[in-house]
Amino acid sequence: METVVRGLTKSDWNSVSKIYKEGITTGIATFETEVPDWEQWDAKHFSVCRFVALIEEKVVGFAVLSPVSKRDVYKGVAEVSVYVSNAFKRRHVGEILLKQLIEESEAHEIWTLQASIFSENRASINLHLKCGFRVVGIRERIGQLYEKWYDNHFLERRSNKIT
Template sequence: MLEFRDLMQTDWDTVSKIYQEGLDTGNATFETNCPDWKDWDFGHIKQCRIIAEINNKIVGWAALSPVSSRCVYGGVAEVSVYVASKFSGQKIGTTLLKTLISESEKQGIWTLQAGIFPENIGSIKIHKQLGFREVGYRERIGKMYGVWRDTVLLEKRSEIVGTN
């Protein structure tokens, strides 16, 4: 049975391995090296760090990153969702993202965004299923291993936070 809890520093060994699996695909992020805990912790919002477990084994994680240090963007965050490769195709990513959306609204987040490589069709599909809409396409936005990459920009506005 899939269960959720807060991501803790003590989870980093397993979380970083799942993250590295994503990095190894070449289609999860522009990151090419898995950061250490200190750098990852600094780059992510302290709330909304979620672990997915099956039988007390970590099978995935989700977290939010701030999009800007300016206070006006305090309710806008970027989504990260990663699932261990051997658990892909079991709707864990969908359930993690759904949980992350709910938790983000409890923390006053009114907009979630994601920049996804167009080759990552599964991730785009999951985001759209959960109410994200495509708001743009950034062509040749960054180089990865010497190759220009594009990203699809998606966002989800909360229907309960920031509506006034």
Template sequence: MEIVVRPLLKTDWAIVSKIYAEGIATGLATFETVVPDWSVWDEKHIKDCRIVAEINKVVVGYAVLSEVSKREVYRGVAEVSVYVSELYRGKNIGETLLQGLITESEALGYWTLQAGIFSENLTSINLHKKCGFRIVGIREKIGKLKGKWYDNHFLERRSKLI
């Protein structure tokens, strides 16, 4: 099974939005409850550092960066999002995407990547740790979803190149 990583294109939105909806449905991937339209999603994510993973020319996952702040001092700091289709989880696609995103982000001058992950989402926490992220802390009751408070593990990865 060959995983091909390439830039995410607007034409990928139909499948990317489906994968995002699968993540929302888990209740452990995001505090969002609905998939936005392309223009809203596009505005929320950095234009560079958007990649997809394909198997047999079918998009099976994606990874993107979001700004953590508009302030100039934080220009090299971004938040990571990685989503894999439920049919392809557990096949190293998340690791391939996250490593690809790290490489691409460093080439563009990002020195710190951050991730806020539901504390119950041990698979994602372990994936990030495997890719060089460290737990900085736990943000208790950081958000409420469907009437329940959730804690988030806050992780970061500092580039060794920048």
């Protein structure tokens, strides 16, 4: 089964929000506890560099970027989000999406991608390392979810195309 990547549109929101909900349910994908509505989610992310992965025309994953700051000096720095449906994990969907996101981000003059990943989420950390990210550090007890403290691995990828 071939994985096809295309731009994410509002019409994908139903599928994307379900995949995001699966991530929330794991307890190690995000500190969010509820899926926002489309307008809230849309406003939080860049309008470019939004992708869905499809297998047999079904949305099975998504990848997007969000700004890390509104300050002009950080206009080329973005935070990565990659989510894959539980039913399609271990099929390289995340890798395909992340590689597309990297390529497209460089085309939009984004020079640094960063990711803050729960330390327990080894699959996501390994995916980012495989795609050229490096661990910058571990943010200990950075956030609390359901009365439990979590560490985050902080990773980044600096473009070698944008100097």
